[in-house]
Structures are given as C-alpha cells and as structure tokens.
Amino acid sequence: KETSELENLLKEVSRRKHAITVNSCTDALYFSLRAAGIGVHDEVIVPALSFIATASPVVRAGAKPVFADVLPDGNIDLNEARKKITSRTKGIIPVHLYGRMSNPDEITRFVNDTGLIVIEDAAQALGSSCNGIPAGKTGFCSCFSFDPSKIIGAFGTGGAVLTDDDIVAEKIRSWRAQGKDTTTGTFSEPGYNSRLSTLQAALVLMQMKEMKHIIAERNRIASEYNRHLNGLPLNILQTPAGTDCWNYHKYPLFTPLRNELKKFLAEKEIETQIHYPYLLSGQPVFGSPQDVFPVAANISQQTLSLPVYPELSSGEIGYVCNSVQEFFKKQSI
Known part of the structure; x- marks a missing residue:
C-alpha cells in the first residue's frame, strides 16, 4: 500500500505516467540505461563534476x-x-x-538537435522546477534519490525511476524484483533484488506529504x-531566470580560501561539506x-556547502553567518 501510494505521489509531482521505486538512485540510473539499450561500445556524456553514482552505472551497463x-x-x-x-x-x-535545475528547455533543444537519449539525474532536485517543468519530467527516464542526505530521505537508501513509456516501466518493475514477470509470475530474464x-x-511517503514545507524552510x-x-569576498549562486522552485538541497558558496574557511568553521563547531572534492574524470x-x-x-x-537543514533556528543561522563574516574580517587585517 505505502509503495503504491508513494509511486502515485511521485507520478503527480513529476507529471510522469509511471514511477517505479527501487533500492537506490544508482540502480535507477542503471535500469534506465539498460532499458534504453545502452551497453558495450556505447558512450554516454556525463558532467565532470557530480557524485560518483552519476557515472558508475554507465560502466556497470558496459558503456x-x-x-x-x-x-x-x-x-x-x-x-x-x-x-x-x-x-x-x-x-x-x-x-x-x-538541486538547482539545468534548464529543461535547453536540454530538450539539445536532444532534438542531437538525437541523444536523455536520462535525467534528478537525485538532488526532487521538488525543484524550472519554466513550469518539474524535476523528473525531462527525457527518456528520470531518476530520484531517497538517500538520507537528500531533502526527502529514507532510513537507508532508496530511489525511483520516472518514465512515460509503458514497456520501459514494465521492464524495470521486473528487473527490480529478480526478473519476475509482473503478469505471469515467471522469471524470463536475470533481474536484481x-x-x-x-x-x-512509508518513511519517504510521510516526508513527501510535507515536501512543500520542507522546501519552504530550506x-x-x-x-x-x-x-x-x-x-563578502565570496561567490553565491543566484536563482536563475525561469526558476519556479529551487529546493536548496545544498547551499554552496565559493571562495579560493575554501579549505581555510572550512577549518575555521569546524573550530566553531559548524559542520560544512565539499560537493565535490574530486572530478569524476x-x-x-x-x-x-x-x-x-x-x-x-x-x-x-572552491565550493563549500553550509548547513541548510530545516531545523536550523534563526539563532543558529546567525551564528553561521557571523562566523563566516569573522573569518573574512580576519583575512583583511
């Protein structure tokens, strides 16, 4: 019941025909590649800066x-x-x-020009939208993550594939359940657990129902x-034109003094993160x-992500800001 209700809600927020929950976004990306027929001798373009799970499913697919x-x-x-x-x-x-969306209209134009298959890695962008198009709507398949680090997180891991293709949806439903045919109950090809x-x-569903509030707090x-x-002498990402909603999965700032600032804030007991300290390439x-x-x-x-979880109080936000200001004030002395 909870799984079906969650999938229905995911279809609603992404405006897709099908939502198939799986064990992780990594699996979601792999299943999407496999459903697209991408494999040995094929190439898939990915950004040089992302989490490792954006590119590793490509290798897993043989591409x-x-x-x-x-x-x-x-x-x-x-x-x-x-x-x-x-x-x-x-x-x-x-x-x-x-969580800050790539322009979906530009992606669509790119696809129309090149004929490439788009698999949208929306792991960080659940709830975001641009030009009236929600994250999860663009391309052959789209993938969400319910990792605990995301704005909507499971206790462990979780993910989902979104698609408008009936055949693709049935294939992925089979693959997620050991290759079981959802109609006959037989096993016609290898699958996965x-x-x-x-x-x-149930946990993800409970949070999904509060997603608007969670995003508003972020x-x-x-x-x-x-x-x-x-x-201050640092760069902050601005909300791009056409953005209807940025879920602020992360709040990054950029400074050449990133490592020094991170150490200074750690001494103030302020936890920060780097997304990402490596290039995939x-x-x-x-x-x-x-x-x-x-x-x-x-x-x-240069990137450094400040705390942005909804439970942050105004006092805690002020403490973070005062500490960042103090750091740069010391640099100018």
Missing part, C-alpha cells in the same frame, strides 16, 4: 562515460557536451547539482544566508582520462 565540463553553476555545459559527441555516443545524463522496502516507502534559510553574506575506475575541465576544477577547489 563508457565521456565527461564534459560544466557551467559556473555546476550543471553540465551543453556546448561542451556537443563537442564530445562521436559515432558511439548514445546518451547524456544531465545532473541538477545542488532492488525493491524499496515497505518501511522505507528557502528561508537560504534567504537569510544570502542577506547576511552578501558583500580523475577517478581511476574511469581510466583517469587526461582531458581538462577548468570550470569543474575551479568549482571543486
């Missing part, structure tokens, strides 16, 4: 991830992606980094940060290609 640089906001640069297209390129996986448990589904915190940190599992990705590298060297 090769080809990396493209990103825009200053961390989302994939489609002009750079276009330069990576070869006769073997079959797909592209755009990521909505920090990738179902989202009822307990996890936006409240981000607004306070914007107001108090404006004017530099990981040995992908053969460490020697291409240069200057924008992605710059972000990786």
Whole structure:
C-alpha cells in the first residue's frame, strides 16, 4: 500500500505516467540505461563534476562515460557536451547539482538537435522546477534519490525511476524484483533484488506529504544566508531566470580560501561539506582520462556547502553567518 501510494505521489509531482521505486538512485540510473539499450561500445556524456553514482552505472551497463565540463553553476555545459559527441555516443545524463535545475528547455533543444537519449539525474532536485517543468519530467527516464542526505530521505537508501513509456516501466518493475514477470509470475530474464522496502516507502511517503514545507524552510534559510553574506569576498549562486522552485538541497558558496574557511568553521563547531572534492574524470575506475575541465576544477577547489537543514533556528543561522563574516574580517587585517 505505502509503495503504491508513494509511486502515485511521485507520478503527480513529476507529471510522469509511471514511477517505479527501487533500492537506490544508482540502480535507477542503471535500469534506465539498460532499458534504453545502452551497453558495450556505447558512450554516454556525463558532467565532470557530480557524485560518483552519476557515472558508475554507465560502466556497470558496459558503456563508457565521456565527461564534459560544466557551467559556473555546476550543471553540465551543453556546448561542451556537443563537442564530445562521436559515432558511439548514445546518451547524456544531465545532473541538477545542488538541486538547482539545468534548464529543461535547453536540454530538450539539445536532444532534438542531437538525437541523444536523455536520462535525467534528478537525485538532488526532487521538488525543484524550472519554466513550469518539474524535476523528473525531462527525457527518456528520470531518476530520484531517497538517500538520507537528500531533502526527502529514507532510513537507508532508496530511489525511483520516472518514465512515460509503458514497456520501459514494465521492464524495470521486473528487473527490480529478480526478473519476475509482473503478469505471469515467471522469471524470463536475470533481474536484481532492488525493491524499496515497505518501511522505507512509508518513511519517504510521510516526508513527501510535507515536501512543500520542507522546501519552504530550506528557502528561508537560504534567504537569510544570502542577506547576511552578501558583500563578502565570496561567490553565491543566484536563482536563475525561469526558476519556479529551487529546493536548496545544498547551499554552496565559493571562495579560493575554501579549505581555510572550512577549518575555521569546524573550530566553531559548524559542520560544512565539499560537493565535490574530486572530478569524476580523475577517478581511476574511469581510466583517469587526461582531458581538462577548468570550470569543474575551479568549482571543486572552491565550493563549500553550509548547513541548510530545516531545523536550523534563526539563532543558529546567525551564528553561521557571523562566523563566516569573522573569518573574512580576519583575512583583511
């Protein structure tokens, strides 16, 4: 019951025909690639800056991830992606980094021009929308994550595939349940143990019903940060034109003094995170290609995420802001 109710709610928020819950977003991406027929000898373009799970399912599917640089906001640069297209390129996986959406209209135009299959990595963007299009709506398949680090999280892991294709949906429902045919009950091909448990589904469902409030609280915190940190010698991401909602999965700021600021805040007992301290292109599992990705590298060297969970009080937000201000004041002495 809870799983079906959750899937129905996910269909509603993403405006998709089908939602199939699975064990993780990593599995969701892999199943999407497999359903698209992507495999050995194929190439898939992915951003050079993202979590490892954006690219590892490409390898798991037997294909090769080809990396493209990103825009200053961390989302994939489609002009750079276009330069990576070869006769073997079959797909592209755009990521909505920090929950801040890549422009879906631009992605659609890119697909229409190139004919590539889009698998939308919306792991960080549940609840975000741009130009009236919600995260999870774009492409052949879209994938959500319910990792505990996300704005809606399970106790362990969880994910979902969104699609409008009836055949794809049936395939993924079978694969998540050991390859069991949902009509006959027989097993006609190898599958996986990738179902989202009822307990996890119930927890995610409970939070989904409060998602608007959760996002509103994260936006409240981000607004306070914007107001108090404006004017300091650091860069803050602005809300892009056309954005209906940014869920503020992360609140990143950018400074060449990132490591020093992180250490200073840690001494103040303020936990911060780096998203991400590495480029995907530099990981040995992908053969460490020697291409240069200057924008992605710059972000990786400068980004620092401040706390943005909804339970932060105004006093705690003020303490974080005062500490950041104190750090930069000391730098100018």
